[in-house]
Amino acid sequence: MIQAAYDVIVVGAGPAGAIAARKAAESGMDTLLIEKRLEIGTPVRCGESFELHTASQYLEDIPNQPWVNTITRYFSIHNTKGDCVVVPPISPSIICDRKIFDREVAYTAANAGVQVLVNARAESLLQDQDGAVVGLKINCMGSPLDVYSKVVIAADGTESQLARWAGLKSIPALSDLYVGTQFLVSGLSGQIRTDTSHYYVGEAIAPGGYVWVFPKSADTANIGIVISGDRAEGTSAQGHLEGFLQEVFPRARSVLGQVTGGIPVTGGLKRLVTDGLMVVGDAAHQADPLTAGGIVLGMVAGDYAGTTAAQCIREGDVRAQSLSRYEKRWRERFGKQQRSLRTVRRMLTKMDSDLLDGLIRTAAGYDMTRISPAKAMIHMLTKHPRLLIEARVLINSGLIMK
Amino acid sequence: MFNLRKTTRARNSNALLHHVAIDQDLCNWCGACVSVCPPDSLFLYEEWLAIDHETCTRCERCVKMCPVHALHMAAGSPESTPS
Ligand SMILES: Cc1cc2nc3c(=O)[nH]c(=O)nc-3n(C[C@H](O)[C@H](O)[C@H](O)COP(=O)(O)OP(=O)(O)OC[C@H]3O[C@@H](n4cnc5c(N)ncnc54)[C@H](O)[C@@H]3O)c2cc1C
Ligand code: SF4
Ligand code: SF4
Numbered sequence: 001m002i003q004a005a006y007d008v009i010v011v012g013a014g015p016a017g018a019i020a021a022r023k024a025a026e027s028g029m030d031t032l033l034i035e036k037r038l039e040i041g042t043p044v045r046c047g048e049s050f051e052l053h054t055a056s057q058y059l060e061d062i063p064n065q066p067w068v069n070t071i072t073r074y075f076s077i078h079n080t081k082g083d084c085v086v087v088p089p090i091s092p093s094i095i096c097d098r099k100i101f102d103r104e105v106a107y108t109a110a111n112a113g114v115q116v117l118v119n120a121r122a123e124s125l126l127q128d129q130d131g132a133v134v135g136l137k138i139n140c141m142g143s144p145l146d147v148y149s150k151v152v153i154a155a156d157g158t159e160s161q162l163a164r165w166a167g168l169k170s171i172p173a174l175s176d177l178y179v180g181t182q183f184l185v186s187g188l189s190g191q192i193r194t195d196t197s198h199y200y201v202g203e204a205i206a207p208g209g210y211v212w213v214f215p216k217s218a219d220t221a222n223i224g225i226v227i228s229g230d231r232a233e234g235t236s237a238q239g240h241l242e243g244f245l246q247e248v249f250p251r252a253r254s255v256l257g258q259v260t261g262g263i264p265v266t267g268g269l270k271r272l273v274t275d276g277l278m279v280v281g282d283a284a285h286q287a288d289p290l291t292a293g294g295i296v297l298g299m300v301a302g303d304y305a306g307t308t309a310a311q312c313i314r315e316g317d318v319r320a321q322s323l324s325r326y327e328k329r330w331r332e333r334f335g336k337q338q339r340s341l342r343t344v345r346r347m348l349t350k351m352d353s354d355l356l357d358g359l360i361r362t363a364a365g366y367d368m369t370r371i372s373p374a375k376a377m378i379h380m381l382t383k384h385p386r387l388l389i390e391a392r393v394l395i396n397s398g399l400i401m402k
Numbered sequence: 403m404f405n406l407r408k409t410t411r412a413r414n415s416n417a418l419l420h421h422v423a424i425d426q427d428l429c430n431w432c433g434a435c436v437s438v439c440p441p442d443s444l445f446l447y448e449e450w451l452a453i454d455h456e457t458c459t460r461c462e463r464c465v466k467m468c469p470v471h472a473l474h475m476a477a478g479s480p481e482s483t484p485s
Contacts, residue, residue, distance in 0.1 A: 036448070037448060038448060043430075043431065043432075045432055045433075157433070158432075158433050158434060158436070158437045159433030159434075159436035159437055159446050160437070161436070161442060161445075164442060170437075171437070171438060171439070171440055172437065172438065174438065174463060174466065174467055177434070177437070177438060177467060179434055179467050179468070179469040180469055181430075181469045181470060229438070229466075229467040230466070230467075232466060232467045232468070232469065233465075233466045233467075236468065236469060236470055236471040237469035237470070238469060238470045238471070239471075258430065259430075260430035260432040260434070260469050260470055261432040261433070261434055261469070262432065262433070262434025262435075262437055262438070262467065262469065264437060
């Protein structure tokens with residue numbers, strides 16, 4: 001079934017890998033997508049929420065897909081004191097069933113001509129005498145074999161080892177890693193809104209992170225937490241989440257599912273390519289450094305990498321210099337934004353909890369659908385002069401214009 | 403089991419004094435610890451987390467960050483804790 005050689009091998013059938021493989025195949029490349037799990041999409045490691053607008057570039061008619069549970073049109077941000085500010089985001093969010101979603105995205109790759117294989121694990125790189133990657137040692141359904149390719153795309157997620165084997169250092173500082181867990185909780189009728197993604201912030205709730213409540217139906221929701229990896233030693237992420245549930249949703253007693261994981265939020269690896277190899281998605285630390293959302297960013301990276309791989313193969317040059325067109329394109333679109341969001345996360349992590357609570361209380365008094373962000377910011381500054389110190393961080397990060 | 407290793411580092415001198423122990427009952431096989439291990443001593447199989455005690459430097463990064471506290475430092479040699 002498996003060939004001895006392909007143009008492109010993609011490792012990892014998450015959203016980043018599936019789109020990378022699909023784009024390579026759509027550009028005429030003979031492409032293999034391997035996944036070590038027995039079933040694509042499980043176990044889920046995700047809050048299952050993504051932004052509709054960008055994702056629509058890759059999937060048709062999303063709102064009507066069977067894997068969509070709810071569509072939220074508001075964000076509500078809560079502090080530890082019970083105040084809450086409602087913000088209309090730029091694009092609605094899809095809350096999905098990722099088990100089905102991931103398989104569906106992989107199916108679109110298969111449909112575009114990609115050979116998709118589960119129970120196929122990349123075990124090490126095949127490299128030529130100069131260190132260029134020329135294929136992989138794979139364990140496919142129990143049999144070890146060598147498979148050659150012109151380009152390998154590493155989309156092997158948080159636990160990525162391919163990038164490391166290729167010499168692209170990929171170990172985040174614990175302060176640049178979110179660790180989290182999530183329960184699928186029932187018995188929430190009347191306590192949540194299905195049109196709203198709820199976020200809870202504050203040191204007492206989630207040190208260096210936040211809690212989310214994403215409605216799956218009128219009665220069920222993904223209630224999850226991420227905390228900063230360097231603040232997880234005393235009480236675990238799960239311990240914090242259990243505390244939150246007891247406090248805020250004491251009547252919800254059933255947990256229908258659990259998800260656990262870590263998301264590197266460095267804003268991106270320093271180098272995304274080496275000779276014959278490209279890294280995308282969580283493996284490349286491309287998730288949003290503030291929210292840890294990585295589905296859509298992974299798909300865009302997959303798109304850029306798959307397309308670039310095909311171009312380079314056609315031109316007959318798959319050295320790092322040539323493949324780095326992918327890296328350049330990614331950085332041009334997201335580089336500044338990723339750096340800014342990381343700066344903001346660091347600022348929020350250090351922010352005094354009273355100030356954070358106060359800001360949300362003040363903002364709760366505004367009608368965010370009518371007031372411009374600039375005006376809200378000025379009001380905030382007059383009410384919370386201490387914010388001036390923090391505002392400098394925001395300005396330096398480029399998120400607020402001087 | 404560790405055929406993934408390209409090089410095997412020298413055995414750690416503290417190897418027999420303490421080691422990282424995995425509570426496979428608590429572990430959710432999420433792979434987060436794999437991403438923070440400097441010497442690449444952890445590997446996640448489908449539903450099994452494996453550790454290479456030979457290369458582990460006992461830096462405790464994985465122990466500190468595990469979202470469900472499934473790892474701890476245990477006294478004695480790795481063989482003393484079944485995992
Ligand atoms: C608790 C939690 C909540 C989250 N919530 C959200 C959210 O609400 N919205 C959002 O956008 N993002 C969220 N994320 C992040 C999101 O899950 C990831 O950013 C996203 O899945 C990254 O996609 P990917 O394709 O890069 O990697 P993954 O989806 O992780 O896919 C990588 C794949 O590679 C496979 N693999 C690994 N090694 C090998 C190997 N050696 N050989 C073969 N296959 C291999 C893995 O089995 C896996 O299937 C969350 C993460 C966590 C942990
Ligand atoms: S981080 Fe914890 S739960 Fe996740 S694989 Fe490692 S030990 Fe298991
Ligand atoms: S203690 Fe350090 S070296 Fe050992 S497995 Fe954990 S992270 Fe890796």
